[in-house]
Amino acid sequence: xxxxxxxxxxxxxxxxxxxxxxxxxxxxxxxxxxxxxxxxxxxxxxxxxxxxxxxxxxxxxxxxxxxxxxxxxxxxxxxxxxxxxxxxxxxxxxxxxxxxxxxxxxxxxxxxxxxxxxxxxxxxxxxxxxxxxxxxxxxxxxxxxxxxxxxxxxxxxxxxxxxxxxxxxxxxxxxxxxxxxxxxxxxxxxxxxxxxxxxxxxxxxxxxxxxxxxxxxxxxxxxxxxxxxxxxxxxxxxxxxxxxxxxxxxxxxxxxxxxxxxxxxxxxxxxxxxxxxxxxxxxxxxxxxxxxxxxxxxxxxxxxxxxxxxxxxxxxxxxxxxxxxxxxxxxxxxxxxxxxxxxxxxxxxxxxxxxxxxxxxxxxxxxxxxxxxxxxxxxxxxxxxxxxxxxxxxxxxxxxxxxxxxxxxxxxxxxx
Amino acid sequence: xxxxxxxxxxxxxxxxxxxxxxxxxxxxxxxxxxxxxxxxxxxxxxxxxxxxxxxxxxxxxxxxxxxxxxxxxxxxxxxxxxxxxxxxxxxxxxxxxxxxxxxxxxxxxxxxxxxxxxxxxxxxxxxxxxxxxxxxxxxxxxxxxxxxxxxxxxxxxxxxxxxxxxxxxxxxxxxxxxxxxxxxxxxxxxxxxxxxxxxxxxxxxxxxxxxxxxxxxxxxxxxxxxxxxxxxxxxxxxxxxxxxxxxxxxxxxxxxxxxxxxxxxxxxxxxxxxxxxxxxxxxxxxxxxxxxxxxxxxxxxxxxxxxxxxxxxxxxxxxxxxxxxxxxxxxxxxxxxxxxxxxxxxxxxxxxxxxxxxxxxxxxxxxxxxxxxxxxxxxxxxxxxxxxxxxxxxxxxxxxxxxxxxxxxxxxxxxxxxxxxxxxxxxxxxxxxxxxxxxxxxxxxxxxxxxxxxxxxxxxxxxxxxxxxxxxxxxxxxxxxxxxxxxxxxxxxxxxxxxxxxxxxxxxxxxxxxxxxxxxxxxxxxxxxxxxxxxxxxxxxxxxxx
Numbered sequence: 001x002x003x004x005x006x007x008x009x010x011x012x013x014x015x016x017x018x019x020x021x022x023x024x025x026x027x028x029x030x031x032x033x034x035x036x037x038x039x040x041x042x043x044x045x046x047x048x049x050x051x052x053x054x055x056x057x058x059x060x061x062x063x064x065x066x067x068x069x070x071x072x073x074x075x076x077x078x079x080x081x082x083x084x085x086x087x088x089x090x091x092x093x094x095x096x097x098x099x100x101x102x103x104x105x106x107x108x109x110x111x112x113x114x115x116x117x118x119x120x121x122x123x124x125x126x127x128x129x130x131x132x133x134x135x136x137x138x139x140x141x142x143x144x145x146x147x148x149x150x151x152x153x154x155x156x157x158x159x160x161x162x163x164x165x166x167x168x169x170x171x172x173x174x175x176x177x178x179x180x181x182x183x184x185x186x187x188x189x190x191x192x193x194x195x196x197x198x199x200x201x202x203x204x205x206x207x208x209x210x211x212x213x214x215x216x217x218x219x220x221x222x223x224x225x226x227x228x229x230x231x232x233x234x235x236x237x238x239x240x241x242x243x244x245x246x247x248x249x250x251x252x253x254x255x256x257x258x259x260x261x262x263x264x265x266x267x268x269x270x271x272x273x274x275x276x277x278x279x280x281x282x283x284x285x286x287x288x289x290x291x292x293x294x295x296x297x298x299x300x301x302x303x304x305x306x307x308x309x310x311x312x313x314x315x316x317x318x319x320x321x322x323x324x325x326x327x328x329x330x331x332x333x334x335x336x337x338x339x340x341x342x343x344x345x346x347x348x349x350x351x352x353x354x355x356x357x358x359x360x361x362x363x364x365x366x367x368x369x370x371x372x373x374x375x376x377x378x379x380x381x382x383x384x385x386x387x388x389x390x391x392x393x394x395x396x397x398x399x400x401x402x403x404x405x406x407x408x409x410x411x412x413x414x415x416x
Numbered sequence: 417x418x419x420x421x422x423x424x425x426x427x428x429x430x431x432x433x434x435x436x437x438x439x440x441x442x443x444x445x446x447x448x449x450x451x452x453x454x455x456x457x458x459x460x461x462x463x464x465x466x467x468x469x470x471x472x473x474x475x476x477x478x479x480x481x482x483x484x485x486x487x488x489x490x491x492x493x494x495x496x497x498x499x500x501x502x503x504x505x506x507x508x509x510x511x512x513x514x515x516x517x518x519x520x521x522x523x524x525x526x527x528x529x530x531x532x533x534x535x536x537x538x539x540x541x542x543x544x545x546x547x548x549x550x551x552x553x554x555x556x557x558x559x560x561x562x563x564x565x566x567x568x569x570x571x572x573x574x575x576x577x578x579x580x581x582x583x584x585x586x587x588x589x590x591x592x593x594x595x596x597x598x599x600x601x602x603x604x605x606x607x608x609x610x611x612x613x614x615x616x617x618x619x620x621x622x623x624x625x626x627x628x629x630x631x632x633x634x635x636x637x638x639x640x641x642x643x644x645x646x647x648x649x650x651x652x653x654x655x656x657x658x659x660x661x662x663x664x665x666x667x668x669x670x671x672x673x674x675x676x677x678x679x680x681x682x683x684x685x686x687x688x689x690x691x692x693x694x695x696x697x698x699x700x701x702x703x704x705x706x707x708x709x710x711x712x713x714x715x716x717x718x719x720x721x722x723x724x725x726x727x728x729x730x731x732x733x734x735x736x737x738x739x740x741x742x743x744x745x746x747x748x749x750x751x752x753x754x755x756x757x758x759x760x761x762x763x764x765x766x767x768x769x770x771x772x773x774x775x776x777x778x779x780x781x782x783x784x785x786x787x788x789x790x791x792x793x794x795x796x797x798x799x800x801x802x803x804x805x806x807x808x809x810x811x812x813x814x815x816x817x818x819x820x821x822x823x824x825x826x827x828x829x830x831x832x833x834x835x836x837x838x839x840x841x842x843x844x845x846x847x848x849x850x851x852x853x854x855x856x857x858x859x860x861x862x863x864x865x866x867x868x869x870x871x872x873x874x875x876x877x878x879x880x881x882x883x884x885x886x887x888x889x890x891x892x893x894x895x896x897x898x899x900x901x902x903x904x905x906x907x908x909x910x911x912x913x914x915x916x917x918x919x920x921x922x923x924x925x926x927x928x929x930x931x932x933x934x935x936x937x938x939x940x941x942x943x944x945x946x947x948x949x950x951x952x953x954x955x956x957x958x959x960x961x962x
Contacts, residue, residue: 039632039635039636039638063631064631064632064635064658065630065631065632065633065635066632066635079927082548082551086551086552088489102703103548103549103926105560105564105703105704106548106549106703106704106705107548107549107551107552107704108551108552108556108557108559108560108564108704111563111564112563112564112566113656114568114656114660114662114664116574116660116662117574118574134564134703135567136564136565136567181794189808189809189894189895189897189898190895190897247793247794248793248806248809249792249793249794249795249796250794253785253789254789254792254795258795311560311563314638314639315635315638316638316639316642317634317635317638317641317642317655317657317658318635318638318657318658319657320655320656320657321656321657321658321659322657323657324656324657324660325656325657325659325660377548377549377703377926380921380926381926384904384918385904387904388899388901388903388904389901389904391897391898391899392899392901395806395809397901398901401901401902402901402902404902405901405902405903405904406904409723409904409905412723413921
C-alpha cells in the first residue's frame with residue numbers, strides 16, 4: 001500500500017512538472033498560429049485613467065462595430081505589459097509614459113505608428129520628440145507633464161527671477177517664522193533626479209551627450225564633466241550643509257502636504273499636485289523654475305503620456321486605427337482633457353482648453369525649455385547612481401568624488 | 417490539539433486506523449466497532465456523495481478551463497499531462513481504495529505546482545540571459561527588428577484606405593488625398609480604378625467590380641489585413657488602421673545566408689549567439705535581442721565581478737545579523753509578554769492580548785511606511801522625542817531602526833505561538849520544580865524554556881528564513897540605504913534579497929531575470945543549509961527532552 005502510494009505521488013509530481021516544462025517550451029513555437037482577429041479591441045491602462053478612457057474606447061467600438069475592453073492594471077504596468085505580451089496574453093493597446101518606449105522596443109513589445117505629416121504637425125513639437133525613438137514614432141501622445149515652481153502668492157506675490165532670489169525670499173520668510181522650510185522639492189532619503197533636474201540643469205549639469213540625430217547618447221555619459229561637477233557643487237551649496245533648501249527629509253510622500261500646510265512657500269511639482277494645492281485655501285501661482293543668476297535656464301524633464309500599439313496584439317489593424325486615427329482627433333483629445341485635465345499634447349486641443357484652465361497653460365509654458373525624458377533603456381542605469389551622487393552632495397559630500405563614482409557605476413551598468 | 421503543538425504526543429499514540437488519518441477520525445474509531453461495516457455505510461451517505469461530486473466537479477471545471485488555451489497554443493504534451501492528472505484525481509476519489517493517497521495527493525499536487533516547479537524554473541532561468549531585451553526567440557527578435565525599421569517612402573502619398581474584396585481576395589482601395597485618384601492594391605501591385613464613388617473624407621463608397629467591406633466585418637479579418645501588403649516599386653503599401661495606408665519600406669532585413677541583419681544604408685549586424693544580440697563591427701548591438709543559454713556565466717559573475725562580489729561578504733554578514741537579531745528580539749519580547757500574561761494573577765488578559773495582536777493584524781506595508789516617516793529627520797516623531805538626527809541616513813541608527821521596526825512588527829506572532837506552547841507545558845512539572853526548591857528563574861530556564869523550545873524551534877527556523885529574506889522591511893523603510901558616496905550598488909542596510917533586486921535591475925526597470933535567478937539560487941542554498949543544520953540540531957534536542 002505504502003509503496004503504491006509513493007508511486008502514485010511520484011507519477012503525479014512528474015506529470016505536474018511536465019505541465020510546467022512543456023508549457024514553457026511550447027509557447028514560442030505556437031505564437032504565430034494565434035493571430036486571429038476577433039473584432040475585439042483590448043486596452044490596458046492604469047486605474048486613474050481607466051474610467052476616463054472607457055467612454056472613448058466604447059464610442060470607438062460603436063463607431064466601428066467592434067467590442068472594446070478597457071482593463072486597468074493596478075501597478076507595475078510596464079513590466080506587466082511586456083511579460084503578458086511575450087506570452088501572448090497582452091492587450092492590443094497600451095497606455096503609458098513615453099520613457100517606457102526604449103524598453104518596450106528592445107523587447108519587441110510595440111510597433112511604430114505611422115502618422116501623416118499633417119497629424120504630426122498638430123502635436124506640440126516636444127510631444128512628438130518624446131515619442132520618437134531611433135527615428136521612429138512609437139506612440140500617439142495625448143498629455144504632457146513637467147514640473148514647475150508653484151508658490152504661495154499670499155506669502156510671495158511675485159515670482160522669483162533667479163534661484164538666488166528664491167532662496168533669499170525663502171530664508172526671510174523662515175526667519176520671520178512664516179514658514180519652516182525654504183523650498184519644498186521632493187528629494188527624500190533616496191534622492192530624486194527627476195524633481196531636482198531643473199536645478200541641476202540650470203547649474204549647467206547634464207546626464208548624456210547627444211548623437212548626431214539629437215537623441216541622447218548612452219556612450220557619452222556626461223555626469224563627470226566639469227560642468228556637471230560644478231552643478232553638483234551648486235546643489236551641495238543648496239543642500240543640508242549649505243542653505244538647507246534641498247533636504248533628504250522632504251520626499252515624494254511629504255513634499256506636497258508640507259506646501260499645502262504652508263510650511264514652505266515654494267514647491268517644485270507637476271500638474272498632479274494641483275488637486276491638493278487647489279484645496280489648500282491660499283492663493284497660488286505657477287511659473288517656470290528659474291535659473292541661477294549666472295548660468296543657463298532650468299530645463300525640467302518632459303513626460304508624455306501616449307497610446308501604443310502592441311506588437312503581439314490580436315487586433316493590430318484595429319489598434320492602429322484607434323491610435324493613429326482616433327485619439328489624434330482634436331475633438332477626442334479635448335474630451336480626454338475634460339475628463340483628465342493634463343496639458344494636452346495636441347496643440348489645437350491645448351489652445352481650445354486654455355480658457356478653461358489657466359493652470360494647464362502655465363505648466364506648458366513652464367516646460368517650454370524642457371527636454372523630453374530620455375527613453376533609451378540606458379536611462380534605467382542613470383537613476384540609481386545619479387540619485388546617490390545627489391544625496392551625497394546634498395549631505396555635504398565632495399561633488400567630484402560623487403560624480404566620478406556615479407559615472408563609473410553608470411558606465412558599468414550600461415556595458416553590462 | 418495542545419498535544420499536537422509539542423509534536424510528541426501524536427507520535428507516541430497508537431494508530432488504530434490506517435496511517436495518515438486525521439485525529440478526529442481516529443478518536444471516532446473506538447465507537448465504530450466493526451470498522452469495515454461502518455465505513456461502507458458512511459461512504460454512501462449524502463454528505464459523501466455531495467462532497468465527492470463537489471471535488472470532482474472542481475477538478476473537471478479546471479480541466480475544461482485549461483483546454484481552450486492549451487489547444488490554441490498547440491501545447492499537446494501539457495494537454496496530455498493535464499488530462500492524465502485529472503483522470504488520476506478522478507480515479508482516486510471514485511475508488512474506495514488508496515485511502516492515504518486521498519489525503520496526500522491534493523497537497524502533493526500543490527507542493528509540486530507552487531514549490532517544486534518555481535524552484536526548478538528558477539534554476540533553469542539562472543542558466544540563461546532571460547531579461548529585458550532577451551525575452552523572446554531569435555525569430556521574434558528578427559521580426560521586431562524588421563517591423564520597427566519600416567519607414568514611409570519619402571514623397572509617397574498618405575493614402576485614405578478602404579478595405580474591399582474581389583472574388584474573395586482582399587483588395588486595398590487607395591485614395592490619394594491630393595489628386596483624389598483611386599487605385600486598387602492587390603497582392604500583385606497597384607492598378608487604377610475608374611468611376612469609383614468617393615466620400616468627402618476619402619472613403620470609397622462603391623467601385624465597379626469591387627465589394628466594399630464594412631468596417632465591422634473588416635475588423636473581423638484583422639490578422640489578414642495586418643499581413644496584407646501591396647508591392648510597389650519603392651517598397652510596399654501597408655494599412656495604418658482601417659482608414660489609412662502608407663507606402664513603407666523596411667530599412668533592415670535579415671539575411672539567413674550570413675546570419676546577419678543588413679541595411680541598404682550600409683549597416684551590417686552579425687548574430688552573436690553568445691550574447692543573444694545582432695552586433696556590428698564596432699561592437700554596438702541592435703536593441704532587440706533574444707534568449708540564449710549562458711551556462712554558468714550568471715553564477716561566475718556573482719562570484720567574480722568585483723562590483724558584485726566585493727560587497728557580497730559585507731551584505732551577507734549584515735544579513736545574518738539582521739535575521740538573527742530579528743528572531744532573537746521578537747522571541748525574547750514575545751516570551752516576556754506571553755509569560756506575563758500566562759500568570760494567573762494578571763487580570764484582563766483578553767484585553768491585553770487583543771491590544772498586543774494589533775501590530776500583527778494591521779497591514780504591514782502601511783505600518784512600514786508609517787515607521788519610515790516616524791524616523792524622518794525633520795518631521796518625524798523619533799526626532800521630536802530624541803532630538804534631531806539623520807536616523808535612517810546613518811548606518812548604525814538605520815540598522816538599529818530596522819531591528820526596532822521589525823521587533824514591533826514581529827513580536828505579536830511570537831507572543832501568540834509562545835502563549836500556545838506555554839499552555840501545553842504541564843503545570844505539574846513547574847509545580848514539581850518549585851517544590852524541589854527551584855527559583856522562578858531556574859524553573860523557567862530548566863523546565864519551561866526547554867519544553868517550549870521543543871515545540872517552537874521549527875517556527876524559529878522558519879522565522880529566520882523569513883527574516884533572512886525580509887524584503888519588504890528593507891525596501892519600504894530604507895531601500896537599502898544609506899549608501900556611501902562612492903557606492904550606489906549596495907547600501908548599509910541591504911539584505912541579499914534587496915541587493916539582488918537592485919543588481920538585477922528591477923529598480924531601474926531593466927530587469928535581468930537570469931542573474932537574479934542565479935543569486936536566488938545562492939540565497940536558497942544558504943537558507944537551506946542553515947535550516948537543515950538547525951532542524952538536525954533541534955531533532956537531537958527533541959530526543960533529549962521528550
